[in-house]
Amino acid sequence: MDMEVGLITKRSDEVEMIYMEKLMNFVHQHELVEEDYGTHFTTDEVFPSREDLLEWVRRVAYRLGFVIVIIRSDIANGKQGRKTYVLLGKPIGKGQGWVLKVICGTHNHDLYDTLVGHPYAGRLKANEHSMLVDMTKSMVKPSSILRTLKENNEDNMTTIKQVYNARYSYKRSVRGPRTELQQLMMLLDHDNYLHWSTCHESSNIVSDIFWTHPDAVKLLNAFNIVFLMDTTYKTNKYRLPLLEIVGVTCTGLSFSAGFAFLSSEKEKNFIWALQKFRGSLLTSHVGPEVIVCDRDLALMNAINIVFPKARNLLCRFHINKNVKAKCKMLVDSVEAWEVVMDSWRTIIDCTDIAQFDEFVKSFETICSPWPLLVEYVKNTWIIPHKEKFVKCWTDSLMHLGNTTSNRVESAHWSLKRILQNSMGDLCSCWDAIKDVIILQHNEIKASFEMSLHVIGHTFNVQLYKMLVSFVSKHVLILIAEEFDRVNDVGF
Template identity: 40%
Template sequence: MDNKVPYSLPGMTESFLFHESQLIEVGLNNAQPEEVPPPAFVPPCISIDVSHLFTTDQIFPTRDDLINWVHGIAIENGYVVLITKSDSGGNGSRKAYVMLGCEKHGKYVPYRDPDLVEGTRTQKTECPFRLKGRPMKNGIDRDWRLKVMEGTHNHEPARSLIGHNFVGRLNSEEKEQVEKMSKSWVPPRKMLLTLKENNPLNLTTISQIYGACKRLRKSLRGSLTEMQHLLKKLDGDKYVHFERHEPGSEVIRDVFWAHPNAIKLFNTFPYVVIMDCTYKTNKYKIPLLEIVGLTSTDKTYSIAFCYIVNEGTDDYVWALECMKSLLADQAMLPKVIVTDRDLALLSAAKQSLPNTSHLLCLWHINKCVLAKCKLYVGTDDFAELVMGKWGEVVDAATVEEFEVQWMQLFNMCKDKYSNFTSYCSTTWLVHKEKFAKAWTNHVMHFGTTTSNRAEGAHASLKKMLRDCKGDLATSWDASHSLTCNQHTEILASFERSIHRIDHIFMFPFYTNIRGFVSNKCLQLIDDEHIRMKSYGGCDCLLRETHGLPCGCELAGHRSTTLLSINSICY
């Protein structure tokens, strides 16, 4: 058999032709050459003698004094020395000693699994530096002496010790400060700034602050599981809480909790409830349902929170039933509930609160309609005209006006943009009684036609959480702090309404109600009174939506009485 290459190029002689064995040698055939591992890293040969720095006849009272002295000298010269080995001496049966070495002592041992090598690093250089401390009297922890066993380093001193974990460790006092700041929800970056302001020589890094906070949370939990730790916290702060288990098991599926002060507020102001789920509050990606209400001083308060694994109808029904159980008088159920267009929540509210008016968030509706308008109609002047007409549809004061405005919008778009009108009619107009003012203006919703209060509560909660990597108990800690802050501010608003009256309400017209109703109610009445005197005419909107005297009731009266104000506004 001829082993020569079966082809040749112009000008190629036989001496240029390769045989198969030669091709294998130069790697021109299909066989892959065997990989040659890269040579091991060999550090440069350096020897820096620092024996004179640690050679001393000083006698140290205790072991800790000796160690602190060595650490101080080493840090001043750009080295980090730590304990490599020690023995307390037991009951006197052994000799007590402490061996100190460079942080680069020892030899790196590679992983057995080569896949784990990527992304790892080492600081080991087999540095021979060693010091040994021993007490002068065996068995007695006092009068320690230091001996230099090997005084040379095989590496240069560090230019900066920032980033060396050992010198950046927190001392006991700093750990207490971090613990207090962590409980007050101080961000780690501000914790680090505070530590460096208190100690300009502090070498701690932000990663060490995060590690300290993580160890603190873990120490508080102890041997408990996350769910056990959460339930322990709920019981410790006297929360009312309910749990739902997986069918046929002891695994907790959903958790509902409410603060005692929030329950008192809910029993006082149960008339309007806003419900909305928020996400990215925990590392398990479990949705957190937040239920909020509002007070007579126009303050938002969190009624309850609920971890709800599945956002199904039965899950929402369970949450609503838990919420209803918080009321001492079941006759005082919420009059209005505001949500977004969650079909499961709509169905659940219809089952649990059949006599409650259900409103849809107008802000979310307008946002969705605007997005579809940009998609189907465009962004030109005609699109702005379409959105303006949609606003007139929503703001129509009567049912007849609503129908007229809708027909005008329908006729504007039916030729070219029928997709837009089809979307509006099939998605939103089937729920027109829940957001159009022709119907909602006859519901006492106290000005709450959007879920913005719930969205604001979500924002406050996430501002405390800072990230979505915490456990369930961390989310509870944030909700607990948020509820306590809300309660403090609400109590302050009550006191201000009683003891601090604005000068515009010092007229005789408000004598009978001043100090008995909130400043927010007084402001609404004053605005209505001014409007009535300036423009005349009354649509009784304030009476129907807020339970306060409207313009026609205020006209011709020299003062306002409590009898004309709905008791829920007090």
């Protein structure tokens, strides 16, 4: 309680009397008086089971402002302590039900205004705990779990901290005595994932892990022309980068071909992961024709070493983004920005090698007031990497329209949407990846069936008669677009 004590500078009987009167009033106001609540629990109802009886008693107690706990009966040994209710439930006969008898119903302290925050009142019931486990498996946010619990039970007193604790206890019970890494390996084995791991050179500590879904192996062997690779962050509390490799099906959908937790983004780590991807997953000795990634020099070097015959393309979207950011940094006029970026787009969209040098010289002339911008564009992009992003070189490759890393970026987004935060362990991350893969494969299977059995009016003509049900609908659309283009411009 808060009591304000003033400094008494002049002692007198009158002052002391006033002070004592205020003190006695405070004591009387907060005096604890016993009250009998037994009548609220008096009932002639016969309950079908012990659980039904307890549920009814707890519901009544909640309305009164306290909770009922099951403890041993008081033995009246004279020891100081809180007097509790004594309720006795007993069966009235074999299979005939349960009745309630109140022996003592007095309470010797004030009742609480609310039970929110009291640990016992917030305990989860069996059905609520089962609901929490199911929602945790489905990667539902703790806040959404709590909201669902309260929507299903208006008397629920559970707090968000208790939800977090229950989730943690469940995950610990699933893991048992195993370490986190042992649990991850067990999960990979249980679901028949193909996986490999490597250790640090000077110890037996696992440094990198690579794995892929068994169905993804079938997909990447069937569709091994183009792959996209990129690392993402903020997927686990250990801050391990996650390398994801994405492929493209004949129906135009993306699939996750492989994942790897890496201890660092050094060239040797990427080489190890790509070697596992190449040697253990690809049935052909040719390997992919095109690999798209960002300008990660370590990853690019690893691609050239592991897949020397594959053409490595760089993401045009991120190149444009970087050049635009540099332009805004060095060019002080908004009108000049547009002129510079138009000239840059002319370079990367050049379709004739003979005109490429001319477009570069034009860009240099326009950007002559800003030599640092010209130096950045030439030394960072044009001289070392022009064959990896300029159309006159990339259009000669079978990249199937993949000139950016958008597919793998989209895969990262899908994963992080399920992950919710970056503080989970490796097993939580794997659970999210597993859910993403299940959704991916379900959508891919549906697209295959649609290509086999659903024929659009556009393709129900003699021209496509030999292709329908043998070529995917996505490819038929591309053929139709190309046919229309030929009709417009001629052969």
